[in-house]
Amino acid sequence: MSVRLKLTFSYAGFLMVAGTLLLAAVWVFLLRYVPDRAMLINPDDRPTGVFPIRSTLLDVFAPRAAAVLAFLLVFGLVGGWILAGRMLAPLTRITDATRTATNGSLSHRIDLPGRNDEFRELADAFDTMLARLEAHVSEQQRFAANASHELRTPLAISKTLLDLARADPDQDTGLIIERLHTVNTRAIEATEALLLLSRAHQWSFTREPVDLSLVAEEAAETLLPLAEKHGVTIETSGEITPTRGSQPLLLQLTTNLVQNAIVHNLPDQGTVWVNTTTGPKSAVLTVENTGDVLTPHQVSTLTEPFQRGTERLHTDHAGVGLGLAIVKTITGAHGGTLTLTPRPDGGLHITVELPTD
Structure with missing residues (x-):
């Protein structure tokens, strides 16, 4: 059962309970202040018989009360459905934004208009979360691209030095080894720095x-x-x-x-x-x-x-x-x-x- 349907039944049920209590209060009032029977008086002020007031009122009141309750039920269901739809409209926008973000688009924002109520606070908090996620993803993408470039550079230099050594066996091997050592040291430093940065991002350490x-x-x-x-x-x-x-x-x-x-x-x-x-x-x-x-x-x-x-x-x-x-x-x-x-x-x-x- 959807939330809108639950709210509709809740509104209609509350309206039915309130109407029943109101009709019951009216009936109790009638029982208290209306006599059970009344004497019928002719024009000569002589009693001609007894008239049952309460039973007559019940015969008149009961079908009209049932009609009122039926009207309240229909009115509560229709009105509740409309009110629930209007109340849940901001939630629909938030759900659509969530689906859009799930598909990978983090640039979408809800920008919910209206007064500052609970739905507006939820939408604003969601927009803030999307902005942070978008910034974080962009930062991670830049970091991955820069890290790849940073680690690819020493590998490319090493390949070039090895290709030169293979092409010209008479070159000074000591100089090539020294250059390879320098390039390899730089690659190790970059890798260790990346590992340290990754561990620090995890925030898992004993204080x-x-x-x-x-x-x-x-x-x-x-x-x-x-x-x-x-x-x-x-x-x-x-x-x-x-x-x-x-x-x-x-x-x-x-x-x-x-x-x-x-x-x-x-x-x-x-x-x-x-x-x-x-x-x-x-x-x-x-x-x-x-x-x-x-x-x-x-x-x-x-x-x-x-x-x-x-x-x-x-x-x-x-x-x-x-x-x-x-x-x-x-x-x-x-x-x-x-x-x-x-x-x-x-x-x-x-x-x-x-x-x-």
Whole structure:
């Protein structure tokens, strides 16, 4: 039985019950205030007999009451069917939109007009869900295309080097092996970054107490040789900054930020500042670095996968363009916020705010 039919029967049934109660109330009133019998008086004021009032009223009232109930039944069914159809019309639009989305079209929107009632809230929530799904699917499609391109490039280079070695056996095999090693290392780094990004998207990790200041010090100490190689100074500061989350993922987040700050720095005499502080309800990690002047538009695209911003100054750490994308994903997995701001003098100021609970 459809919902419209159920509502129709409900409306008609309610109308029948209300009509029956009303007629019963009228009949009870008649029983209470109308006498059972009455004396018939002739013109000479002499009684001529007894007239049964109640039985006569029942004979008149019963068929008319049945006719009224029959009319209420027909009226309730017809009116209920019409009212149910009008009430369920928004639900029909939502159902049609659901079928359209099921067929793969996520660009369709309900855009339900009218006042803010339950159906309007449901339609608006569904439109919001469709918008997020469309954005997510588009992001996944771009990610898959970029990942395929990123992994295909080293494979194509390896094939070219092997074809050259096969065509010219007299070439320097040591140089070819060294180039193959570099290309293979880049492919492994890209694959590991993709796996890490996939694991972070799953949000399946055990939350435990973590001191963000110790994580920052460990990341800075690990990357100190890289910073010295590129003439970059790392300055760490801050206080004990407790939070809850995955210590390995937060270490990966901090390491990516500091490494990104080193790679995107000045060719010499560059600086990276790493600081941790505790807010009212959050743990804050900031990583700031000198470097090229960036526009707000460039900064807004840096967290997208495979976005490398400006040309890196150090080609031996070209990266795969997933560092800040991984940072964004890990931050979201911990329920935090990531903010990127260009520095007026060049470089980038990055703030990661994580909940303390």
